[in-house]
Each structure stands twice: as structure tokens, then as C-alpha cells.
Amino acid sequence: ETGVTQSPTHLIKTRGQQVTLRCSSQSGHNTVSWYQQALGQGPQFIFQYYREEENGRGNFPPRFSGLQFPNYSSELNVNALELDDSALYLCASNTGSPTSTDTQYFGPGTRLTVL
Amino acid sequence: AQSVSQHNHHVILSEAASLELGCNYSYGGTVNLFWYVQYPGQHLQLLLKYFSGDPLVKGIKGFEAEFIKSKFSFNLRKPSVQWSDTAEYFCAVIKAAGNKLTFGGGTRVLVKP
Numbered sequence A: 001e002t003g004v005t006q007s008p009t010h011l012i013k014t015r016g017q018q019v020t021l022r023c024s025s026q027s028g029h030n031t032v033s034w035y036q037q038a039l040g041q042g043p044q045f046i047f048q049y050y051r052e053e054e055n056g057r058g059n060f061p062p063r064f065s066g067l068q069f070p071n072y073s074s075e076l077n078v079n080a081l082e083l084d085d086s087a088l089y090l091c092a093s094n095t096g097s098p099t100s101t102d103t104q105y106f107g108p109g110t111r112l113t114v115l
Numbered sequence B: 001a002q003s004v005s006q007h008n009h010h011v012i013l014s015e016a017a018s019l020e021l022g023c024n025y026s027y028g029g030t031v032n033l034f035w036y037v038q039y040p041g042q043h044l045q046l047l048l049k050y051f052s053g054d055p056l057v058k059g060i061k062g063f064e065a066e067f068i069k070s071k072f073s074f075n076l077r078k079p080s081v082q083w084s085d086t087a088e089y090f091c092a093v094i095k096a097a098g099n100k101l102t103f104g105g106g107t108r109v110l111v112k113p
Helices: none
Strands: A005-007 A010-013 A019-024 A031-037 A044-050 A053-057 A064-068 A073-078 A087-094 A110-114 B010-014 B019-021 B031-038 B044-050 B056-058 B064-068 B073-078 B087-095 B107-112
Touching: A005 A087, A010 A019, A019 A087, A019 A110, A031 A073, A044 A064, A073 A087, B010 B019, B019 B107, B031 B064, B031 B073, B044 B056, B044 B064, B044 B073, B073 B087
Parallel strands: A010 A110, B010 B107
Antiparallel strands: A005 A019, A019 A073, A031 A044, A031 A087, A044 A053, A064 A073, A087 A110, B019 B073, B031 B044, B031 B087, B056 B064, B064 B073, B087 B107
């Protein structure tokens, strides 16, 4: 167990809808990163939050947005869902500042299916 | 932009065979390197990591990896696999002082009893 939980486990939405995915990190994990893992591929970096501010973004459009809260929880919001958004969404957290020396601890993921 | 290549998508082995999984990355600067494993139905978890020092890194469960800077490689090895090593293995790279972890496409390893 990594101490990182995600909800819901599975979700089915239709094109054009909006979705919110949630992540709860361990106490003291000030940095949270979100990844999209399409079937048969490795995780792709969406963005990272540090102390409630966005701290870097991958090649994802603005309809992917996030929030981080003081209680070590965070959200990933996706607007105007497209079929290609179907994937496993992973959050990962680490202690302290977002330096590359900190191990990221991954949650179990949320499986999103867009019909 | 940095990228990570894992040469084998699927590997099938018998127990006690040796395993080597290839990983190459494309960034020319200083990097930190990771191997993650995802056992069936479980979270991604860290097997080992390299930041600096001895390029031969030992991780959990008998795995090791060797960083060869001149070849931009970080290959994972295990001398004798067990059925419980059946999993998907991901190589990942991050620029030193960076915040974006870039993963390879993964290698599915099936160990036959």
C-alpha cells in the first residue's frame, strides 16, 4: 500500500460531459502529479501541483484542470469529454518540494470510459 | 522533449531464467532514472532508482539496473525470475531538478511456472 487513494475506481461518461476525479495523499505529501495511462501505454504526465499551485503541465489541453487542497487531497477535472479521454488516471504524491529526488507514490487509479 | 523507449513489449520466460529489459532515453543532460513495476491488480510501485554514484543500482526483490551514460541506457536485470515476477515493468526518466516524469511504454513479463 502506498497511502494514496483515488475515487471512484471506475467511471463511465458520455462525450461532452464533465468529470471530476479525486485523489487523497499521505499527510505531508505537498506535491501531487496526475498521469493518464491509455490502454497498452505508459503513464503520461498531465500536470503537477505543489502547495495548491500548478507547477508544470504536460501536453494536455486546458480542458484538463486540477485543484489541490490543504488537506492533501486533489482533483482532476476534465471538461468536454472526448472518446480518446478513455484511460486509467493515476495520481502520485511525494513529500516536500517537487524535486526529482523524491520518490512518487502512486494510487490505484480511476478507470474512465467515455462512450 | 525527452522520451523513453522500452524495446520489448512482451517477454515470456520460464522460472529460473534470467531477465533483462532494455530502456533507452533521449535527453542529453543529467537525468534521474527509475524502474516501476505494476503487478496484476496492484498500484505502480518503485523497484529501484538511480540519481548519482555507482551506476549499478540494486532494488527490491533481487532486481538491479545498470546506468550506461554513453549509451543513454538503464537496463533492468534479474538473474533468476520467479512466477511472482509476472507484471508490467516501466522505465521512467526525469531531468535533474525537473518535475516531469516521462515513462516508457512498458514491458509485460509473463513467467511460466
